[in-house]
Amino acid sequence: MDAQALSATPAGSPLAPGVPDIRYAVAVVEPDPRLRMMLASRLPTAQQFESIEGFTPVVRTGRPTVGVFGPSMVNAFGFEQVHRMVTVYPDLGPVFAAHSLSTELLQHALRAGARDAVQIDATGEAVAQAVARVGEVLSTPQRQNAASAPLPGASALARTTPGRMVVVFSTKGGVGKSTVATNVATAMARKHDDAVSLMDADLQFGDISVMLGIPPDHTVLDAAASIQYSDPELMRNLVTRLDSGLLVLPAPSEPKMAVAIPPEDMSAVCAGLQSISAFVVVDVPTSFDDTTLALLEAADDVLLVASMDIPSVKNLKIGMQALDLVAIAGPKLKLVLNRANAQVKLDVREVEHVLGLRAAFPVPYDLAVPLSINAGVPVVTHDPRSAASRAFEHIADALLGPVAGSGKRRKGLGKKSKK
């Protein structure tokens, strides 16, 4: 057993990559020396312990500590030991590091009081990022004030009012729903000082993670498996944070994993995101199933996306009648006419007349859109001066309304930093 000294950095200051954060301690607990060294190699300040018993005196000091529990601890006995520890020492933030991660394992880990569970990757990046995230949360003043709150399930960091929910829907596939959702959400995140989230509720064919060029790390499936905890800290750990500030909860990469998540669980996941964000943008599938209807009903704003072709407009007309029947209509419906300048005989005014709805947001056909999708970057980032980007920025401004921030980057939540 050996312990390394912690180096000094002023608390709260932005840290350069690789510079250790002294606001919290880090420890690796793993009986296998090879695995222990491997895990500690990416965590410069980590103390190493071969057993829980050796680690206990560290947490007893009351200093916020991220405990990384290695693969040998990822079993029923390890979960039980960790659970006992977090119950007694609320300043411990456990992270399980497993050889492979499943939703079931994540659920067991969370039930044991873990703040996260990650898969060990070749670079050790995933573990290092999880430690930074959990350490950040453990050392925030709000959490320290709420140290007496029971874990897991501390709701001290929940927003007082839930964020506004924007559902992006269409009655026909392929009209640009996901393009609208990713770009509008990215633009909103950049403009707003508070958190903005994007949830991919298209569990079968969701491609938000591809469009944003991120691996589907923790997904809606993981969030649904842990919603019983209603823990905003946990939700912050599950989302992937992008450089734009956007917090993303992608759909599972394997459609077969989209085993029916009950509508109430999907709504609860959305509510979880609303508890940590000022706005939640949701990309829903093209279907009138119970989940979609529940999300549409709960939405504050619905962006109805249609393209400028007769089948799309016809489907939308029928779809709007169906929406009317389930009382999802009125001012919250906003029509986004995508590819509004397409070389077709349809005229925007004609479409508005047929639908009885003003085309609040026309988005032009723009080659910059497919180019950005192929690059795995939203067009508002990839080609901000393109005509499509300007249209998406306009939609973001309208949704943010007078609450929009200064346009500066918001303060970090210490999330995974990608793209």
Ligand SMILES: Nc1ncnc2c1ncn2[C@@H]1O[C@H](COP(=O)(O)OP(=O)(O)OP(=O)(O)O)[C@@H](O)[C@H]1O
């Ligand atoms: N304004 C635009 N200009 C040019 N191409 C666009 C535009 N909007 C969307 N596209 C293209 O249309 C295709 C479909 O878009 P997208 O995947 O966003 O549609 P969707 O409605 O989410 O589809 P699905 O029903 O499969 O979920 C994309 O390949 C994208 O490049």
Ligand SMILES: [Mg+2]
């Ligand atoms: Mg889509």
